[in-house]
Amino acid sequence: MTAKRMLPLLAVLLAWQAMSSAGFIPAYKLPSPLEVLRGLRDLITLGMPPGHQLAGHAYHSLLRVFWGYLIAAGVAIPLGIVMGWSRMLNAALDPIIEMVRPIPPLAWIPIAILWFGIGNQSAAFIIFLGAFFPILLNTVNGVRTIDPILIEAARTLNASRRFILLKVLLPGAFPSIFTGLRIGLGIGWMTLVAAEFTGVRQGYGLGYMIMTARDIQRPDQIVAGMVVIGAIGFTIDAGLHLLERVLLRWR
Amino acid sequence: MGTHLELRGLTKYYAHADGELPVLADIDLDIARGQLVSLVGPSGCGKTTLLRIIAGLESASTGDLRLDGQPLTGCDPRVGLVFQEFALFPWRRLIANIDVGLEIQGVPKARRRAAAREYIRSFGLEGFENKYPKELSGGMKQRVAIARTLIANPRIVLMDEPFGSLDSQSRNNMQNFLLRIWAERRDTILFVTHNVDEAVYLSDRIAVFGPRPSRILQIFDVSLDRPRDRTSPEANRIRREILSLLHQTES
Ligand SMILES: Nc1ncnc2c1ncn2[C@@H]1O[C@H](COP(=O)(O)OP(=O)(O)OP(=O)(O)O)[C@@H](O)[C@H]1O
Ligand SMILES: [Mg+2]
Numbered sequence: 001m002t003a004k005r006m007l008p009l010l011a012v013l014l015a016w017q018a019m020s021s022a023g024f025i026p027a028y029k030l031p032s033p034l035e036v037l038r039g040l041r042d043l044i045t046l047g048m049p050p051g052h053q054l055a056g057h058a059y060h061s062l063l064r065v066f067w068g069y070l071i072a073a074g075v076a077i078p079l080g081i082v083m084g085w086s087r088m089l090n091a092a093l094d095p096i097i098e099m100v101r102p103i104p105p106l107a108w109i110p111i112a113i114l115w116f117g118i119g120n121q122s123a124a125f126i127i128f129l130g131a132f133f134p135i136l137l138n139t140v141n142g143v144r145t146i147d148p149i150l151i152e153a154a155r156t157l158n159a160s161r162r163f164i165l166l167k168v169l170l171p172g173a174f175p176s177i178f179t180g181l182r183i184g185l186g187i188g189w190m191t192l193v194a195a196e197f198t199g200v201r202q203g204y205g206l207g208y209m210i211m212t213a214r215d216i217q218r219p220d221q222i223v224a225g226m227v228v229i230g231a232i233g234f235t236i237d238a239g240l241h242l243l244e245r246v247l248l249r250w251r
Numbered sequence: 252m253g254t255h256l257e258l259r260g261l262t263k264y265y266a267h268a269d270g271e272l273p274v275l276a277d278i279d280l281d282i283a284r285g286q287l288v289s290l291v292g293p294s295g296c297g298k299t300t301l302l303r304i305i306a307g308l309e310s311a312s313t314g315d316l317r318l319d320g321q322p323l324t325g326c327d328p329r330v331g332l333v334f335q336e337f338a339l340f341p342w343r344r345l346i347a348n349i350d351v352g353l354e355i356q357g358v359p360k361a362r363r364r365a366a367a368r369e370y371i372r373s374f375g376l377e378g379f380e381n382k383y384p385k386e387l388s389g390g391m392k393q394r395v396a397i398a399r400t401l402i403a404n405p406r407i408v409l410m411d412e413p414f415g416s417l418d419s420q421s422r423n424n425m426q427n428f429l430l431r432i433w434a435e436r437r438d439t440i441l442f443v444t445h446n447v448d449e450a451v452y453l454s455d456r457i458a459v460f461g462p463r464p465s466r467i468l469q470i471f472d473v474s475l476d477r478p479r480d481r482t483s484p485e486a487n488r489i490r491r492e493i494l495s496l497l498h499q500t501e502s
Contacts, residue, residue, distance in 0.1 A: 154351075157351060158328045251341070
Protein backbone atom coordinates (compact mmCIF):
# COMPACT_ATOMS: atom_id res chain seq x y z
CA MET A 1 0.00 0.00 0.00
CA THR A 2 1.31 3.39 -0.91
CA ALA A 3 1.81 6.13 1.65
CA LYS A 4 -0.83 8.21 -0.10
CA ARG A 5 -3.48 5.58 0.44
CA MET A 6 -2.63 5.44 4.14
CA LEU A 7 -3.32 9.16 4.60
CA PRO A 8 -7.09 9.01 5.26
CA LEU A 9 -6.58 6.24 7.77
CA LEU A 10 -3.92 8.26 9.52
CA ALA A 11 -6.20 11.29 9.61
CA VAL A 12 -8.99 9.27 11.24
CA LEU A 13 -6.59 7.89 13.85
CA LEU A 14 -5.29 11.36 14.66
CA ALA A 15 -8.79 12.78 14.98
CA TRP A 16 -9.79 9.86 17.16
CA GLN A 17 -6.76 10.36 19.38
CA ALA A 18 -7.46 14.10 19.64
CA MET A 19 -11.11 13.51 20.60
CA SER A 20 -10.10 10.98 23.24
CA SER A 21 -7.39 13.19 24.70
CA ALA A 22 -9.81 16.12 24.83
CA GLY A 23 -12.24 13.94 26.77
CA PHE A 24 -15.02 13.79 24.14
CA ILE A 25 -14.85 10.01 23.94
CA PRO A 26 -15.00 8.24 27.32
CA ALA A 27 -12.20 5.68 27.60
CA TYR A 28 -14.47 2.97 29.06
CA LYS A 29 -16.57 3.10 25.85
CA LEU A 30 -13.84 3.47 23.25
CA PRO A 31 -10.17 3.64 24.25
CA SER A 32 -7.89 5.94 22.31
CA PRO A 33 -5.51 4.59 19.65
CA LEU A 34 -2.60 4.94 22.04
CA GLU A 35 -4.44 2.96 24.70
CA VAL A 36 -5.25 0.32 22.09
CA LEU A 37 -1.55 0.13 21.28
CA ARG A 38 -0.79 -0.39 24.96
CA GLY A 39 -3.51 -3.03 25.06
CA LEU A 40 -1.87 -4.73 22.10
CA ARG A 41 1.47 -4.65 23.88
CA ASP A 42 -0.10 -6.26 26.96
CA LEU A 43 -1.74 -8.91 24.80
CA ILE A 44 1.60 -9.75 23.25
CA THR A 45 3.68 -9.73 26.42
CA LEU A 46 1.38 -10.55 29.34
CA GLY A 47 -1.47 -12.29 27.56
CA MET A 48 -5.19 -12.39 28.24
CA PRO A 49 -5.96 -14.24 30.45
CA PRO A 50 -2.48 -13.66 31.85
CA GLY A 51 -0.05 -16.24 30.53
CA HIS A 52 -2.09 -16.81 27.37
CA GLN A 53 -0.25 -14.57 24.92
CA LEU A 54 -1.57 -13.23 21.64
CA ALA A 55 0.63 -15.52 19.55
CA GLY A 56 -0.97 -18.57 21.14
CA HIS A 57 -4.47 -17.27 20.50
CA ALA A 58 -3.67 -16.47 16.88
CA TYR A 59 -2.02 -19.84 16.40
CA HIS A 60 -5.01 -21.78 17.68
CA SER A 61 -7.49 -19.72 15.71
CA LEU A 62 -5.47 -20.13 12.52
CA LEU A 63 -5.14 -23.85 13.12
CA ARG A 64 -8.93 -24.25 13.42
CA VAL A 65 -9.47 -22.20 10.28
CA PHE A 66 -6.82 -24.15 8.45
CA TRP A 67 -8.42 -27.53 9.09
CA GLY A 68 -12.00 -26.45 8.54
CA TYR A 69 -11.06 -24.59 5.40
CA LEU A 70 -8.86 -27.31 4.01
CA ILE A 71 -11.57 -29.92 4.40
CA ALA A 72 -14.16 -27.55 2.93
CA ALA A 73 -12.02 -26.92 -0.15
CA GLY A 74 -11.10 -30.59 -0.41
CA VAL A 75 -14.74 -31.65 -0.51
CA ALA A 76 -16.32 -28.67 -2.28
CA ILE A 77 -13.99 -28.48 -5.29
CA PRO A 78 -14.25 -32.12 -6.46
CA LEU A 79 -17.97 -32.19 -5.68
CA GLY A 80 -18.49 -28.90 -7.51
CA ILE A 81 -16.68 -30.19 -10.55
CA VAL A 82 -18.74 -33.35 -10.88
CA MET A 83 -21.91 -31.39 -10.12
CA GLY A 84 -21.05 -28.88 -12.82
CA TRP A 85 -20.34 -31.72 -15.23
CA SER A 86 -23.23 -34.10 -14.55
CA ARG A 87 -26.75 -32.70 -14.83
CA MET A 88 -28.07 -35.81 -13.12
CA LEU A 89 -25.91 -35.48 -10.04
CA ASN A 90 -26.64 -31.79 -9.90
CA ALA A 91 -30.37 -32.38 -10.04
CA ALA A 92 -30.05 -34.91 -7.22
CA LEU A 93 -27.90 -32.83 -4.90
CA ASP A 94 -29.07 -29.31 -5.60
CA PRO A 95 -32.27 -29.44 -3.52
CA ILE A 96 -30.36 -30.75 -0.51
CA ILE A 97 -27.73 -28.06 -0.83
CA GLU A 98 -30.29 -25.33 -1.21
CA MET A 99 -32.01 -26.55 1.96
CA VAL A 100 -28.87 -26.57 4.08
CA ARG A 101 -27.17 -23.49 2.66
CA PRO A 102 -29.44 -20.82 4.19
CA ILE A 103 -28.78 -22.11 7.72
CA PRO A 104 -26.19 -19.72 9.18
CA PRO A 105 -23.03 -21.59 10.22
CA LEU A 106 -23.39 -20.23 13.76
CA ALA A 107 -26.81 -21.88 14.07
CA TRP A 108 -24.93 -25.18 13.86
CA ILE A 109 -22.94 -24.52 17.02
CA PRO A 110 -25.27 -26.36 19.42
CA ILE A 111 -25.45 -29.45 17.25
CA ALA A 112 -21.71 -29.23 16.56
CA ILE A 113 -21.04 -29.26 20.30
CA LEU A 114 -23.37 -32.22 20.64
CA TRP A 115 -21.50 -34.09 17.92
CA PHE A 116 -17.92 -33.05 18.53
CA GLY A 117 -17.93 -31.55 22.04
CA ILE A 118 -16.42 -28.18 22.79
CA GLY A 119 -13.05 -27.92 21.09
CA ASN A 120 -11.15 -27.68 17.88
CA GLN A 121 -13.28 -30.18 16.01
CA SER A 122 -16.44 -28.20 16.64
CA ALA A 123 -14.79 -24.99 15.58
CA ALA A 124 -13.34 -26.57 12.46
CA PHE A 125 -16.77 -27.97 11.62
CA ILE A 126 -18.34 -24.53 11.87
CA ILE A 127 -15.64 -23.07 9.65
CA PHE A 128 -16.13 -25.93 7.25
CA LEU A 129 -19.80 -25.02 6.96
CA GLY A 130 -19.04 -21.36 6.43
CA ALA A 131 -16.46 -21.95 3.72
CA PHE A 132 -18.02 -24.94 2.01
CA PHE A 133 -20.95 -23.38 0.16
CA PRO A 134 -19.23 -20.42 -1.47
CA ILE A 135 -16.49 -22.73 -2.72
CA LEU A 136 -19.00 -25.31 -3.97
CA LEU A 137 -21.29 -22.88 -5.75
CA ASN A 138 -18.44 -21.02 -7.39
CA THR A 139 -16.89 -24.28 -8.56
CA VAL A 140 -20.18 -25.48 -10.08
CA ASN A 141 -20.62 -22.13 -11.76
CA GLY A 142 -17.03 -22.15 -12.99
CA VAL A 143 -17.49 -25.54 -14.65
CA ARG A 144 -20.81 -24.46 -16.18
CA THR A 145 -19.34 -21.38 -17.75
CA ILE A 146 -16.37 -23.08 -19.40
CA ASP A 147 -16.52 -22.56 -23.15
CA PRO A 148 -17.90 -25.93 -24.38
CA ILE A 149 -15.62 -25.73 -27.39
CA LEU A 150 -12.68 -26.46 -25.08
CA ILE A 151 -14.32 -29.69 -23.99
CA GLU A 152 -14.99 -30.53 -27.62
CA ALA A 153 -11.41 -29.76 -28.52
CA ALA A 154 -10.30 -32.25 -25.86
CA ARG A 155 -12.78 -34.81 -27.15
CA THR A 156 -11.52 -34.54 -30.72
CA LEU A 157 -8.06 -35.27 -29.32
CA ASN A 158 -9.58 -38.39 -27.80
CA ALA A 159 -9.35 -37.26 -24.20
CA SER A 160 -10.64 -39.61 -21.53
CA ARG A 161 -13.32 -38.52 -19.09
CA ARG A 162 -10.65 -38.31 -16.43
CA PHE A 163 -8.52 -36.02 -18.57
CA ILE A 164 -11.49 -33.77 -19.26
CA LEU A 165 -12.34 -33.54 -15.56
CA LEU A 166 -8.80 -32.92 -14.33
CA LYS A 167 -7.17 -31.08 -17.20
CA VAL A 168 -10.02 -29.14 -18.77
CA LEU A 169 -12.80 -28.58 -16.28
CA LEU A 170 -10.58 -28.05 -13.23
CA PRO A 171 -8.23 -25.47 -14.74
CA GLY A 172 -11.06 -23.91 -16.72
CA ALA A 173 -13.12 -23.42 -13.57
CA PHE A 174 -10.12 -22.26 -11.58
CA PRO A 175 -10.74 -18.50 -11.79
CA SER A 176 -14.20 -19.04 -10.38
CA ILE A 177 -12.95 -21.58 -7.84
CA PHE A 178 -10.48 -19.02 -6.61
CA THR A 179 -13.21 -16.47 -6.09
CA GLY A 180 -15.02 -19.09 -4.03
CA LEU A 181 -11.87 -19.83 -2.06
CA ARG A 182 -11.44 -16.17 -1.18
CA ILE A 183 -15.07 -15.67 -0.20
CA GLY A 184 -15.00 -18.95 1.73
CA LEU A 185 -11.93 -17.96 3.69
CA GLY A 186 -13.46 -14.61 4.58
CA ILE A 187 -16.62 -16.25 5.84
CA GLY A 188 -14.63 -18.96 7.61
CA TRP A 189 -12.56 -16.39 9.45
CA MET A 190 -15.62 -14.40 10.50
CA THR A 191 -17.40 -17.53 11.60
CA LEU A 192 -14.46 -18.69 13.63
CA VAL A 193 -14.23 -15.67 15.87
CA ALA A 194 -17.94 -15.88 16.58
CA ALA A 195 -17.68 -19.61 17.22
CA GLU A 196 -14.93 -19.04 19.75
CA PHE A 197 -17.21 -16.71 21.71
CA THR A 198 -19.15 -19.74 22.76
CA GLY A 199 -16.13 -21.27 24.42
CA VAL A 200 -12.94 -23.15 23.69
CA ARG A 201 -11.39 -25.92 25.66
CA GLN A 202 -7.72 -25.02 25.46
CA GLY A 203 -8.24 -21.44 26.60
CA TYR A 204 -6.81 -20.21 23.32
CA GLY A 205 -8.44 -18.40 20.41
CA LEU A 206 -8.83 -14.80 19.31
CA GLY A 207 -12.58 -14.75 19.87
CA TYR A 208 -12.11 -16.27 23.30
CA MET A 209 -9.40 -13.71 24.06
CA ILE A 210 -11.74 -10.82 23.29
CA MET A 211 -14.51 -12.27 25.43
CA THR A 212 -12.10 -12.69 28.33
CA ALA A 213 -10.98 -9.09 27.97
CA ARG A 214 -14.62 -8.03 28.08
CA ASP A 215 -15.24 -10.07 31.21
CA ILE A 216 -12.54 -8.16 33.07
CA GLN A 217 -13.37 -4.77 31.56
CA ARG A 218 -10.38 -4.16 29.31
CA PRO A 219 -11.82 -2.29 26.33
CA ASP A 220 -8.30 -1.45 25.12
CA GLN A 221 -7.57 -5.15 24.73
CA ILE A 222 -10.97 -5.79 23.13
CA VAL A 223 -10.26 -3.24 20.43
CA ALA A 224 -6.66 -4.43 20.08
CA GLY A 225 -8.01 -7.96 19.57
CA MET A 226 -10.43 -6.70 16.93
CA VAL A 227 -7.60 -4.95 15.12
CA VAL A 228 -5.53 -8.13 15.17
CA ILE A 229 -8.43 -10.19 13.80
CA GLY A 230 -8.95 -7.67 11.03
CA ALA A 231 -5.26 -7.53 10.21
CA ILE A 232 -4.92 -11.30 10.02
CA GLY A 233 -7.99 -11.57 7.80
CA PHE A 234 -6.66 -8.84 5.57
CA THR A 235 -3.25 -10.47 5.33
CA ILE A 236 -4.65 -13.88 4.44
CA ASP A 237 -6.86 -12.37 1.76
CA ALA A 238 -3.96 -10.35 0.37
CA GLY A 239 -1.89 -13.55 0.27
CA LEU A 240 -4.63 -15.39 -1.61
CA HIS A 241 -4.97 -12.45 -3.96
CA LEU A 242 -1.28 -12.59 -4.71
CA LEU A 243 -1.45 -16.34 -5.24
CA GLU A 244 -4.38 -15.81 -7.57
CA ARG A 245 -2.42 -13.33 -9.64
CA VAL A 246 0.46 -15.76 -9.99
CA LEU A 247 -1.65 -18.85 -10.70
CA LEU A 248 -4.04 -17.11 -13.08
CA ARG A 249 -1.47 -15.27 -15.13
CA TRP A 250 -2.93 -16.92 -18.21
CA ARG A 251 -6.14 -14.94 -17.96
CA MET B 252 -5.24 -45.39 -53.56
CA GLY B 253 -9.02 -45.49 -53.70
CA THR B 254 -11.49 -43.87 -51.41
CA HIS B 255 -10.25 -42.76 -48.04
CA LEU B 256 -13.23 -40.97 -46.52
CA GLU B 257 -16.63 -42.03 -47.70
CA LEU B 258 -19.92 -40.26 -46.92
CA ARG B 259 -23.08 -42.00 -48.11
CA GLY B 260 -26.58 -40.58 -47.89
CA LEU B 261 -25.73 -38.51 -44.87
CA THR B 262 -28.61 -36.50 -43.42
CA LYS B 263 -28.93 -34.35 -40.33
CA TYR B 264 -32.00 -32.94 -38.63
CA TYR B 265 -31.90 -30.71 -35.62
CA ALA B 266 -34.82 -30.86 -33.21
CA HIS B 267 -36.48 -27.45 -33.17
CA ALA B 268 -39.29 -25.77 -31.29
CA ASP B 269 -41.62 -26.24 -34.26
CA GLY B 270 -40.69 -29.65 -35.60
CA GLU B 271 -37.38 -30.53 -37.16
CA LEU B 272 -34.87 -28.41 -38.96
CA PRO B 273 -33.36 -30.37 -41.84
CA VAL B 274 -29.78 -29.21 -42.32
CA LEU B 275 -28.08 -31.82 -44.47
CA ALA B 276 -30.43 -33.36 -47.01
CA ASP B 277 -28.36 -36.06 -48.63
CA ILE B 278 -24.61 -35.82 -48.71
CA ASP B 279 -22.51 -38.15 -50.81
CA LEU B 280 -18.81 -37.50 -50.94
CA ASP B 281 -15.68 -39.53 -51.57
CA ILE B 282 -12.28 -38.22 -50.69
CA ALA B 283 -9.04 -39.90 -51.76
CA ARG B 284 -6.04 -40.12 -49.47
CA GLY B 285 -3.76 -37.12 -49.55
CA GLN B 286 -6.27 -34.83 -51.22
CA LEU B 287 -7.05 -31.33 -50.15
CA VAL B 288 -10.78 -30.88 -50.62
CA SER B 289 -12.66 -27.66 -49.93
CA LEU B 290 -16.30 -27.25 -49.03
CA VAL B 291 -17.94 -24.00 -50.03
CA GLY B 292 -21.57 -23.03 -49.72
CA PRO B 293 -23.96 -20.40 -48.46
CA SER B 294 -23.90 -19.43 -44.83
CA GLY B 295 -25.94 -21.74 -42.64
CA CYS B 296 -26.01 -24.60 -45.16
CA GLY B 297 -24.44 -27.05 -42.71
CA LYS B 298 -20.72 -27.08 -43.48
CA THR B 299 -19.76 -26.85 -39.83
CA THR B 300 -22.39 -29.44 -38.99
CA LEU B 301 -20.86 -31.83 -41.53
CA LEU B 302 -17.37 -31.42 -40.08
CA ARG B 303 -18.72 -31.91 -36.57
CA ILE B 304 -20.39 -35.13 -37.66
CA ILE B 305 -17.19 -36.45 -39.23
CA ALA B 306 -15.26 -35.44 -36.10
CA GLY B 307 -17.75 -37.36 -33.94
CA LEU B 308 -18.97 -34.33 -31.99
CA GLU B 309 -22.42 -34.77 -33.47
CA SER B 310 -24.13 -37.80 -34.93
CA ALA B 311 -25.75 -38.00 -38.32
CA SER B 312 -29.50 -38.61 -38.41
CA THR B 313 -29.11 -41.21 -41.13
CA GLY B 314 -26.41 -42.32 -43.51
CA ASP B 315 -23.09 -44.00 -43.55
CA LEU B 316 -19.66 -42.67 -42.72
CA ARG B 317 -16.48 -44.62 -43.35
CA LEU B 318 -12.76 -44.05 -43.14
CA ASP B 319 -10.60 -46.61 -44.96
CA GLY B 320 -13.65 -48.79 -45.13
CA GLN B 321 -14.26 -48.84 -41.40
CA PRO B 322 -17.29 -47.06 -39.98
CA LEU B 323 -16.61 -43.87 -38.07
CA THR B 324 -18.49 -43.60 -34.82
CA GLY B 325 -17.85 -40.98 -32.20
CA CYS B 326 -14.55 -39.20 -31.76
CA ASP B 327 -11.86 -41.16 -33.51
CA PRO B 328 -8.10 -40.71 -33.23
CA ARG B 329 -7.89 -40.98 -37.01
CA VAL B 330 -9.80 -37.73 -37.40
CA GLY B 331 -8.48 -34.33 -36.34
CA LEU B 332 -10.42 -31.08 -36.24
CA VAL B 333 -9.08 -27.53 -36.34
CA PHE B 334 -11.70 -25.20 -34.91
CA GLN B 335 -12.44 -21.85 -36.46
CA GLU B 336 -12.24 -20.27 -33.00
CA PHE B 337 -8.83 -21.93 -32.40
CA ALA B 338 -10.15 -23.41 -29.13
CA LEU B 339 -6.73 -23.28 -27.49
CA PHE B 340 -6.61 -24.00 -23.77
CA PRO B 341 -5.99 -20.52 -22.30
CA TRP B 342 -4.25 -21.87 -19.19
CA ARG B 343 -1.69 -23.84 -21.16
CA ARG B 344 1.46 -22.32 -22.55
CA LEU B 345 2.03 -22.55 -26.29
CA ILE B 346 4.17 -25.67 -26.09
CA ALA B 347 1.68 -27.43 -23.80
CA ASN B 348 -1.16 -26.51 -26.14
CA ILE B 349 0.69 -28.15 -29.01
CA ASP B 350 1.59 -31.39 -27.26
CA VAL B 351 -1.70 -31.89 -25.41
CA GLY B 352 -2.79 -34.57 -27.88
CA LEU B 353 0.34 -36.57 -27.13
CA GLU B 354 -0.22 -36.09 -23.40
CA ILE B 355 -3.67 -37.60 -23.90
CA GLN B 356 -2.10 -40.51 -25.76
CA GLY B 357 0.20 -41.08 -22.78
CA VAL B 358 3.47 -40.11 -24.49
CA PRO B 359 6.14 -39.34 -21.85
CA LYS B 360 6.81 -35.67 -21.29
CA ALA B 361 10.35 -35.52 -22.65
CA ARG B 362 9.30 -37.15 -25.92
CA ARG B 363 6.20 -35.07 -26.44
CA ARG B 364 8.06 -31.86 -25.68
CA ALA B 365 10.69 -32.80 -28.24
CA ALA B 366 7.97 -33.46 -30.81
CA ALA B 367 6.30 -30.14 -29.98
CA ARG B 368 9.63 -28.34 -30.45
CA GLU B 369 9.86 -29.72 -33.98
CA TYR B 370 6.49 -28.21 -34.75
CA ILE B 371 7.44 -24.96 -33.08
CA ARG B 372 10.47 -24.75 -35.32
CA SER B 373 8.76 -25.60 -38.58
CA PHE B 374 5.73 -23.46 -37.75
CA GLY B 375 7.88 -20.42 -37.01
CA LEU B 376 6.85 -20.17 -33.37
CA GLU B 377 10.31 -20.13 -31.78
CA GLY B 378 10.66 -17.83 -28.84
CA PHE B 379 6.97 -18.12 -27.96
CA GLU B 380 7.05 -21.59 -26.37
CA ASN B 381 6.13 -20.31 -22.95
CA LYS B 382 3.56 -17.70 -23.93
CA TYR B 383 -0.08 -18.10 -23.06
CA PRO B 384 -2.64 -17.97 -25.90
CA LYS B 385 -3.77 -14.48 -24.92
CA GLU B 386 -0.27 -13.25 -25.69
CA LEU B 387 -0.30 -14.59 -29.26
CA SER B 388 -1.49 -12.99 -32.48
CA GLY B 389 -4.39 -14.49 -34.44
CA GLY B 390 -2.07 -16.05 -37.01
CA MET B 391 0.06 -17.62 -34.29
CA LYS B 392 -2.95 -19.03 -32.49
CA GLN B 393 -4.09 -20.53 -35.76
CA ARG B 394 -0.71 -22.16 -36.29
CA VAL B 395 -0.78 -23.52 -32.75
CA ALA B 396 -4.26 -24.92 -33.37
CA ILE B 397 -3.07 -26.61 -36.56
CA ALA B 398 0.06 -27.96 -34.87
CA ARG B 399 -2.01 -29.30 -31.98
CA THR B 400 -4.16 -31.25 -34.43
CA LEU B 401 -1.32 -32.49 -36.64
CA ILE B 402 0.97 -33.64 -33.83
CA ALA B 403 -1.58 -36.28 -32.86
CA ASN B 404 -1.14 -37.70 -36.37
CA PRO B 405 -4.71 -38.03 -37.60
CA ARG B 406 -5.26 -39.58 -41.01
CA ILE B 407 -7.65 -36.86 -42.01
CA VAL B 408 -7.60 -33.25 -40.93
CA LEU B 409 -10.80 -31.23 -40.86
CA MET B 410 -10.48 -27.46 -40.91
CA ASP B 411 -13.42 -25.14 -40.35
CA GLU B 412 -12.76 -21.73 -41.93
CA PRO B 413 -9.34 -21.75 -40.30
CA PHE B 414 -8.27 -18.44 -41.78
CA GLY B 415 -11.62 -16.71 -41.65
CA SER B 416 -10.69 -14.32 -38.87
CA LEU B 417 -7.31 -13.28 -40.26
CA ASP B 418 -6.56 -10.14 -42.25
CA SER B 419 -5.87 -10.74 -45.93
CA GLN B 420 -2.09 -10.51 -45.61
CA SER B 421 -1.80 -13.10 -42.84
CA ARG B 422 -4.46 -15.10 -44.61
CA ASN B 423 -2.29 -15.37 -47.74
CA ASN B 424 0.70 -16.24 -45.59
CA MET B 425 -1.24 -18.93 -43.79
CA GLN B 426 -2.50 -20.39 -47.07
CA ASN B 427 1.08 -20.75 -48.32
CA PHE B 428 2.11 -22.10 -44.96
CA LEU B 429 -0.64 -24.71 -45.08
CA LEU B 430 0.38 -25.73 -48.60
CA ARG B 431 3.99 -26.07 -47.50
CA ILE B 432 3.29 -28.38 -44.57
CA TRP B 433 0.73 -30.28 -46.59
CA ALA B 434 3.30 -30.82 -49.36
CA GLU B 435 5.63 -32.39 -46.78
CA ARG B 436 3.06 -34.52 -45.01
CA ARG B 437 0.45 -35.22 -47.66
CA ASP B 438 -2.35 -35.32 -45.14
CA THR B 439 -5.89 -35.65 -46.31
CA ILE B 440 -7.51 -32.29 -45.64
CA LEU B 441 -11.16 -31.32 -45.66
CA PHE B 442 -11.28 -27.56 -45.64
CA VAL B 443 -14.37 -25.40 -45.13
CA THR B 444 -14.20 -21.85 -46.42
CA HIS B 445 -16.43 -18.97 -47.40
CA ASN B 446 -13.77 -17.68 -49.68
CA VAL B 447 -13.97 -19.07 -53.23
CA ASP B 448 -10.62 -17.51 -53.96
CA GLU B 449 -9.04 -19.43 -51.14
CA ALA B 450 -10.70 -22.66 -52.24
CA VAL B 451 -9.36 -22.30 -55.79
CA TYR B 452 -5.88 -21.42 -54.58
CA LEU B 453 -5.61 -24.38 -52.20
CA SER B 454 -7.72 -27.31 -53.29
CA ASP B 455 -7.49 -30.37 -55.45
CA ARG B 456 -11.26 -30.51 -55.44
CA ILE B 457 -14.01 -28.15 -54.42
CA ALA B 458 -17.45 -29.37 -53.32
CA VAL B 459 -20.12 -26.69 -53.67
CA PHE B 460 -23.07 -26.98 -51.28
CA GLY B 461 -26.59 -25.77 -51.97
CA PRO B 462 -28.74 -23.91 -49.49
CA ARG B 463 -30.25 -25.70 -46.47
CA PRO B 464 -31.34 -28.48 -46.45
CA SER B 465 -28.23 -28.96 -48.46
CA ARG B 466 -26.74 -31.44 -50.81
CA ILE B 467 -23.62 -31.17 -52.89
CA LEU B 468 -24.47 -29.36 -56.11
CA GLN B 469 -21.26 -29.91 -57.98
CA ILE B 470 -17.67 -30.95 -57.47
CA PHE B 471 -14.93 -29.04 -59.25
CA ASP B 472 -11.54 -30.59 -59.95
CA VAL B 473 -8.76 -28.05 -59.81
CA SER B 474 -5.78 -29.48 -61.62
CA LEU B 475 -3.60 -26.38 -61.67
CA ASP B 476 0.08 -26.81 -60.86
CA ARG B 477 1.38 -25.42 -57.60
CA PRO B 478 2.50 -22.83 -56.76
CA ARG B 479 -0.62 -21.38 -58.28
CA ASP B 480 -1.19 -18.03 -59.83
CA ARG B 481 -4.27 -16.60 -58.17
CA THR B 482 -5.14 -14.65 -61.30
CA SER B 483 -4.44 -17.16 -64.06
CA PRO B 484 -7.21 -17.52 -66.69
CA GLU B 485 -7.95 -21.08 -65.56
CA ALA B 486 -8.24 -20.04 -61.90
CA ASN B 487 -10.52 -17.21 -62.95
CA ARG B 488 -12.68 -19.55 -64.97
CA ILE B 489 -13.21 -21.97 -62.06
CA ARG B 490 -13.86 -19.12 -59.69
CA ARG B 491 -16.44 -17.65 -62.05
CA GLU B 492 -18.23 -20.98 -62.40
CA ILE B 493 -18.40 -21.54 -58.65
CA LEU B 494 -19.56 -18.01 -57.98
CA SER B 495 -22.32 -18.21 -60.57
CA LEU B 496 -23.43 -21.56 -59.18
CA LEU B 497 -23.59 -20.10 -55.67
CA HIS B 498 -25.36 -17.06 -57.02
CA GLN B 499 -28.03 -19.12 -58.78
CA THR B 500 -28.84 -21.07 -55.67
CA GLU B 501 -29.22 -17.96 -53.57
CA SER B 502 -31.90 -16.45 -55.80
N1 LIG C 1 -26.94 -27.58 -32.13
C1 LIG C 1 -27.83 -27.08 -33.03
N2 LIG C 1 -29.15 -27.10 -32.75
C2 LIG C 1 -30.04 -26.61 -33.65
N3 LIG C 1 -29.71 -26.07 -34.82
C3 LIG C 1 -28.42 -26.02 -35.15
C4 LIG C 1 -27.39 -26.51 -34.27
N4 LIG C 1 -26.20 -26.33 -34.85
C5 LIG C 1 -26.45 -25.73 -36.02
N5 LIG C 1 -27.77 -25.55 -36.22
C6 LIG C 1 -28.40 -24.98 -37.41
O1 LIG C 1 -27.98 -25.73 -38.51
C7 LIG C 1 -27.77 -24.90 -39.64
C8 LIG C 1 -26.39 -25.14 -40.21
O2 LIG C 1 -25.41 -24.65 -39.33
P1 LIG C 1 -23.86 -24.72 -39.66
O3 LIG C 1 -23.17 -24.02 -38.57
O4 LIG C 1 -23.49 -26.12 -39.92
O5 LIG C 1 -23.78 -23.89 -41.00
P2 LIG C 1 -22.48 -23.43 -41.79
O6 LIG C 1 -22.63 -23.89 -43.18
O7 LIG C 1 -21.26 -23.84 -41.08
O8 LIG C 1 -22.65 -21.86 -41.74
P3 LIG C 1 -21.52 -20.75 -41.78
O9 LIG C 1 -21.01 -20.72 -43.19
O10 LIG C 1 -22.24 -19.50 -41.44
O11 LIG C 1 -20.48 -21.12 -40.80
C9 LIG C 1 -28.00 -23.47 -39.17
O12 LIG C 1 -29.27 -23.07 -39.58
C10 LIG C 1 -27.93 -23.57 -37.69
O13 LIG C 1 -28.78 -22.63 -37.10
MG1 LIG D 1 -19.71 -22.77 -40.06
